[in-house]
Amino acid sequence: MIRSTNLKVAFAHLTSRVKQALVAVLSVTFGISMYIFMNSFMTGVNDTQTELAFSTLAHIKIYNDLPEDRSNILQNVYETKLINVRNAKVIQYTEGIRNSQPIIEQIEKVPEVTGVTSQVNMSVYFRNGSTKFNGQLSGVNAKKENEMFGTATSMKFGVWEDIDRRKDGLILGSGLANKLGVDMDDNVTVSTADGITKSYRVIGIIETSMANIDNSKAYININTARQLESKNQGYATDIQVNLIDYDDANELAERIGQNVDYKVESWIEANGQLEAGNELRNYIAIAVSLTILLVAGFGIYNIMNMTVNEKIKEIAILKAMGFEGGDIIQIFLVQSIIIGILGGLVGMIFGFGVASIINQVPFEIASIDTLPMAFRTVDYVSAFVFGMITTIAAGFLPARTASLVDPVSIIRG
Amino acid sequence: MNDIALKANNITKYFHTPQKFQVLKEISFDVKKGEFVSLVGKSGSGKSTLLYVLSTMDTDFEGGLEIESQDLIGQHQNRLAAFRNKHIGFVFQFHYLLPDFTALDNVMLPALKLGEKSKQEIEANAYKNLELLGLPEQALKPANKLSGGQQQRVAIARALINEPSIIMGDEPTGNLDSKNTEIVFDIFKQLAEERGQTIIAVTHDDEFAAKSDRILELSDGELVG
């Protein structure tokens, strides 16, 4: 328990050297605000990155996985003999997901799932007259697709939902439209790998700001896509699943995978580089902000050491009057803690200010306009907590030195 | 019978720097409760050193020390601090006060630390002590704005606040004029006679010493009378 007498002495010390106390407070303020800024910025960058990625990427994807190693399965049976298979052919029994409806219904029952949609994706040639480009055609359910990815917001011309209404409609990526030299209401011919060719009308142009998508992707009605591939009603190549929290993707993919015969893949598994980037940025933020806090800690350590030296006579008198070592530690630790709390509070406000200002700095790349910034309570709380830990640790050593002062040697002069 | 306030038994002390030097040589004496003792001797004879040993602040010595029948040898620093707080009032040779505190706060501090009385009571007692020493108007001044003599009297008022059984003073009147010296002497005398508090005061003032109950004289670290 902190004795009020010790508090009184601590306050007297602080108020007698306002300037030095302020310098100490400022060093904490600086440390805390930089900690908050660094972490807010990194989280902002991560969130933006993830958000951009999830504008086309589902949290979990279900598809028909082909066996990976298709060479020479005989070798596994006759281990001791050398088997040579020439010109091996792979027979694929099922392509895509033949009946997606029961799987979708089953997944929709999982409470953590926010959206499920099926897609029929294929590699095709887009043709307009003599110009011909290879690209991706995605047969989608426009309404569900939009609910999951917000695709409608990227529409440059036309209305996204028209896909559900117009079976002959095609929405083209803006870059692809450019390359093909087509505009709204023009016709584009699509040829599949199986050699089927059909013509569709451009009912919309989409611009996602991700060049590889804008330059190669087009959307049509999912049933039209099924017809193009000569598949039945329930057919899908991919089932896309979104979750409440995308961090749970691995765990849920595993859970769903137990009841589904197809490959259930989380975005983390499919896009390791995204997660790795996030993690690395987090590490950088932590390393930099802890270093700054450490520097602030040295500031406090210095100032408290100075205080102890300055007040060494008073410490001797207090001890002569019967103050114990523990009291002296309290007196100086309380000063550090007050400095820490003041610096922490001001630092949180200041950090918020810096983050808000940097958040206004223009930065126009992809779909962002200004530098990204996250405003999370957890950053503020952890900055304050780390700040207090640093202050207490930095204040403890000088306080201990003070508690070990030998009163006689000081008072004798 | 236990009317012994302080018992020093063969107290011997060395300083090791700059070279080994015996500053106190087998000093033994008793002081009775309510006795007013003057400690005299030439400058450098070891008076202050002896007083620090008696006050329990300096534990680096050989021999025995008992105050109020408590053996104080080998006690933990925190125990000794608590003991000083309650039983010993000390006036330093250079009247050290806490400069950031008012005279009143300085006087109150040992009592606040002891924590046996309410703050109001302590404040009232502190005022009374300051009045006793002729300083009622200085109560709310910061200690570093007082004159040397005033500071010394505040230090005396502080030494009295916990009504300690022993008051030790290292030239407590060293900075005072003859009138204030007399006032302090009378206060000490009164405390010894009426409240049975024991006084041990180092002094260079022969008149002061002569009026006290007993004189102990140190010469080169030896008790000579």
Ligand SMILES: Nc1ncnc2c1ncn2[C@@H]1O[C@H](COP(=O)(O)OP(=O)(O)OP(=O)(O)O)[C@@H](O)[C@H]1O
């Ligand atoms: N820390 C120390 N280290 C070494 N020698 C010391 C130390 N402190 C005091 N001395 C020596 O011990 C002796 C006694 O010193 P002390 O301060 O007790 O004298 P004193 O009788 O109080 O003198 P004064 O009347 O001038 O105050 C002196 O010779 C002094 O030089």
Ligand SMILES: [Mg+2]
């Ligand atoms: Mg002396």
